[in-house]
Amino acid sequence: MVAQVRRFNRVVTERVGALSDRFLGLPRPLGEARLLWEIGSEGCEVRLLRVRLGLDSGYVSRLLRSLESGGLVKVVMSRGDQRVRVARLTAAGRRERARLDDRSDRLAESLLAPLNARQRQQLVTAMGDVERLLVAASVEIRPVDPEDADARYCLAEYVAELNRRSTRGFDPTKGATAQPHELRPPAGQFFVASLHGEAIGCGGVKHHAGAPAEIKRMWIAPQARGLGLGRRLLATLEACARTGGAQVAHIETSAVLHEALGLYRSAGWVEVPPFNDEPFADHWFEKRLA
Amino acid sequence: MVAQVRRFNRVVTERVGALSDRFLGLPRPLGEARLLWEIGSEGCEVRLLRVRLGLDSGYVSRLLRSLESGGLVKVVMSRGDQRVRVARLTAAGRRERARLDDRSDRLAESLLAPLNARQRQQLVTAMGDVERLLVAASVEIRPVDPEDADARYCLAEYVAELNRRSTRGFDPTKGATAQPHELRPPAGQFFVASLHGEAIGCGGVKHHAGAPAEIKRMWIAPQARGLGLGRRLLATLEACARTGGAQVAHIETSAVLHEALGLYRSAGWVEVPPFNDEPFADHWFEKRLA
DNA sequence: GCCATTCTCTGACTTTAGTCAGCAAATGGG
DNA sequence: CCCATTTGCTGACTAAAGTCAGAGAATGGC
Numbered sequence: 001m002v003a004q005v006r007r008f009n010r011v012v013t014e015r016v017g018a019l020s021d022r023f024l025g026l027p028r029p030l031g032e033a034r035l036l037w038e039i040g041s042e043g044c045e046v047r048l049l050r051v052r053l054g055l056d057s058g059y060v061s062r063l064l065r066s067l068e069s070g071g072l073v074k075v076v077m078s079r080g081d082q083r084v085r086v087a088r089l090t091a092a093g094r095r096e097r098a099r100l101d102d103r104s105d106r107l108a109e110s111l112l113a114p115l116n117a118r119q120r121q122q123l124v125t126a127m128g129d130v131e132r133l134l135v136a137a138s139v140e141i142r143p144v145d146p147e148d149a150d151a152r153y154c155l156a157e158y159v160a161e162l163n164r165r166s167t168r169g170f171d172p173t174k175g176a177t178a179q180p181h182e183l184r185p186p187a188g189q190f191f192v193a194s195l196h197g198e199a200i201g202c203g204g205v206k207h208h209a210g211a212p213a214e215i216k217r218m219w220i221a222p223q224a225r226g227l228g229l230g231r232r233l234l235a236t237l238e239a240c241a242r243t244g245g246a247q248v249a250h251i252e253t254s255a256v257l258h259e260a261l262g263l264y265r266s267a268g269w270v271e272v273p274p275f276n277d278e279p280f281a282d283h284w285f286e287k288r289l290a
Numbered sequence: 291m292v293a294q295v296r297r298f299n300r301v302v303t304e305r306v307g308a309l310s311d312r313f314l315g316l317p318r319p320l321g322e323a324r325l326l327w328e329i330g331s332e333g334c335e336v337r338l339l340r341v342r343l344g345l346d347s348g349y350v351s352r353l354l355r356s357l358e359s360g361g362l363v364k365v366v367m368s369r370g371d372q373r374v375r376v377a378r379l380t381a382a383g384r385r386e387r388a389r390l391d392d393r394s395d396r397l398a399e400s401l402l403a404p405l406n407a408r409q410r411q412q413l414v415t416a417m418g419d420v421e422r423l424l425v426a427a428s429v430e431i432r433p434v435d436p437e438d439a440d441a442r443y444c445l446a447e448y449v450a451e452l453n454r455r456s457t458r459g460f461d462p463t464k465g466a467t468a469q470p471h472e473l474r475p476p477a478g479q480f481f482v483a484s485l486h487g488e489a490i491g492c493g494g495v496k497h498h499a500g501a502p503a504e505i506k507r508m509w510i511a512p513q514a515r516g517l518g519l520g521r522r523l524l525a526t527l528e529a530c531a532r533t534g535g536a537q538v539a540h541i542e543t544s545a546v547l548h549e550a551l552g553l554y555r556s557a558g559w560v561e562v563p564p565f566n567d568e569p570f571a572d573h574w575f576e577k578r579l580a
Numbered sequence: 581g582c583c584a585t586t587c588t589c590t591g592a593c594t595t596t597a598g599t600c601a602g603c604a605a606a607t608g609g610g
Numbered sequence: 611c612c613c614a615t616t617t618g619c620t621g622a623c624t625a626a627a628g629t630c631a632g633a634g635a636a637t638g639g640c
Contacts, residue, residue, distance in 0.1 A: 001414050005398035008417035015424045083606045083617040108295035114427045124291050126419035127298035133413040134305045137404045373587040373636045
């Protein structure tokens, strides 16, 4: 497998290498071209450019001066905060950016051109798979404090989604709760999944000495579904419950979360009679942690 | 499709970018690391290094001096031609190269690590498809003179393969010939397929005014099979025959080339009674060129 | 043996892509 | 209003990557 990954890598950097440098071939250094691209047609705050491209403040400033003297960019004060400056493309800058875009398209076309219809379809499908799985592999799941900003965001989204999908009304303070102190070691643990620093999922475990651990608040952002992330998160939570000493784990959920029901069943969870009185729940699952 | 290619490209360069720079993270500039890698455990002529990496003569020389002063490389005279110099890795150089290799392996593993067994299998399969199709797309088919070096090489391989696969003995000067003058415009045309400058296939067309064109000497190197290249080459030859004014094309072949029989049938060729007396042939095909 | 070519090396130079320290203006919490 | 912080800018510096011209030795065709 490692050999295939490396072979893939070699071929892709060789052939797509030209593509990857969608900036090459224009009489413009890579740094400037990247900046031009990142500014976008809408304009962008200079501080955001620094963060997104991971560049030094002084360096960005100098690149902007260079683009400005070339008549491609105009840097103006931000309204609101007078310290912040906003870079905007001029008409010439937009033309240049369109050229980069066009160049990218043509390179992609030239990649497909020698192939017949069936091969193109195969290539595009395989590229889609690689893309999806590489994105899935970039997702990082880490334990965080349940009151950390990312955790709060995910929990809020979780509650909002439940209330959007059910008419019954979900109140996280009622029934089988999962308050911050219940999800913080040693009582429990909370996890956040993130992609490129953006929180896209969460889940928690409540340990109970001598009794089944509870898995709570499992949520995956809509845009991150279909990556097999739910399964990975669930496995992480199960491992956490097992490490906490539990032999068995419990989950209660609602039928409105039909993807979740399918996931639990296929991950070896079995439906059992209600083990608590959570008013929002209508399905109760149990799994023996080997 | 173009959008998928570009999306693939963005994700791959982002995630595999680190991988692609298998050289990063060692206290050594990229240029030196690439050179170290390219020299290989066998050593390599300096002029080949220049060609393969596409670098300036002076630049390579300086890089070699730097590696030499670091004790990683030894540059020695070539036996035979005293102008040519050969770069060889020292024991320390081989250790350093092994470190690069190891680093590559670990990066590939880290890419697979967050995925479960099924996802890994999917990713590796999709990577294999992308690789194969990108290689297929890099193959270039161009018309060449039938006495050009690449053409001679392919024709020799073609004859050698026929004689390896059949006990009947194939003599290209007997029967339905395809001498250079018959495959040179205006009488005909010869094509060579090449991958990264290496000839990996060939085929020719003989035009006959008012009569079916003949397709001759179609061959694909063993290492380039399975890329759909035969089909593409055949389509090129058919197009050439059509451009030459033919309404119908002919091919004769032998059953020992069973892949070829399958290709012709699936590409719309129909088997017909013998139209010539080529002693090596045992199957005759015809196709109407729309 | 002559001469064009090949191969490598050196010196002098440039561009790109940064890093680092420090400054000045604006902001916001107390 | 004070003061720490944020934001962007400038000057001074570095390393990497590469280009170009030319020199010197070896080679090969004639």
